[in-house]
């Protein structure tokens with residue numbers, strides 16, 4: 001095997017090599033024989049405009065980079081003075097280079113794959129124009145609009161599907177998740193670039209290329225909306241993560257517990273076939289399930305011994321406190337039932353309402369399993385972790401009583417097929433911090449910095 005070939009991850013090879021080869025064939029096909037009537041200045045102009053657009057990518061949460069390059073590439077496609085498909089394929093190949101490509105951020109095969117993606121989608125869109133040419137020869141507006149929609153649609157579908165596939169393989173994440181995290185949220189922004197691309201080509205032909213510069217304004221607005229989505233999401237997850245850390249920090253025994261429960265619950269939800277939006281809700285509720293512990297007194301929460309009956313009663317109020325903490329925040333309101341019922345047992349013997357079976361929200365039934373599994377498989381101050389097999393034995397023993405058997409089965413098949421690595425796929429940042437209990441201990445040991453005048 002050649003060394004350069006070996007550097008490409010095995011999971012990506014079946015996608016990357018055929019795509020790059022297809023794009024190379026297309027570039028040769030459109031360039032031989034060399035088209036005689038090429039307007040090189042026009043070609044350079046569209047390439048330059050595309051390069052400017054490509055210089056402003058936005059990294060979306062699923063790993064996909066959203067750019068505003070679609071509009072200028074489609075403008076090159078619709079420009080009748082560009083000797084297409086030669087023109088658009090080369091604009092797509094050269095113009096879409098991003099600064100991060102020069103920095104070597106995607107590996108060379110990633111850079112080549114992305115260029116190939118643009119070339120193939122451009123060529124596919126050009127084929128649509130070719131096939132529909134006779135239908136619009138009369139110049140009727142509806143036929144032309146349909147042609148633009150068809151060409152732009154094929155372009156966007158090919159372009160994004162290849163990108164999603166590559167990210168899904170690279171990150172070992174289901175394609176539905178990459179879609180839900182990235183493209184689904186900016187699909188309007190991508191579609192709006194199709195008519196914009198056609199308009200840019202028309203304006204360049206009828207008014208002059210300089211007028212195209214004006215289109216950078218709506219394009220930059222589209223980019224602004226992409227980056228706003230990412231920022232808002234980061235802000236939201238950052239706040240939820242901070243809240244979750246506040247609980248972990250207070251409950252000194254369980255550093256990172258909520259974070260792990262969230263990952264395990266998310267993986268189970270995905271294994272059970274929930275939609276990505278639902279999976280995200282379960283993950284968020286996993287992070288915040290014990291937020292109500294903020295309302296439990298420290299002497300109970302941090303008691304190193306068993307709780308007596310009165311204390312247990314007070315401790316059991318934490319799901320109610322949690323629900324009331326989350327309720328006022330609109331973005332967190334969908335989590336309220338999941339947090340409220342995360343201690344309901346399947347047979348109705350749980351708390352706070354004694355719900356049973358399917359009347360317990362599915363998210364809560366997942367979280368209680370994830371919570372128990374995590375507690376059994378991680379070390380605590382008062383006992384050691386018991387290991388995955390024994391933890392599964394316990395879950396199986398108490399299924400139908402405490403746990404929903406379907407949820408336990410999903411966790412079992414997840415662990416059998418993928419091992420603990422199944423819990424790693426999450427967008428949530430890894431938590432590294434000192435718990436409040438550790439901080440108290442450290443501050444108690446460190447000599448205090450004294451004021452020089454205090455002697």
Ligand SMILES: [Fe+2]
Pocket residue numbers: 289290318342343
């Ligand atoms: Fe809890």
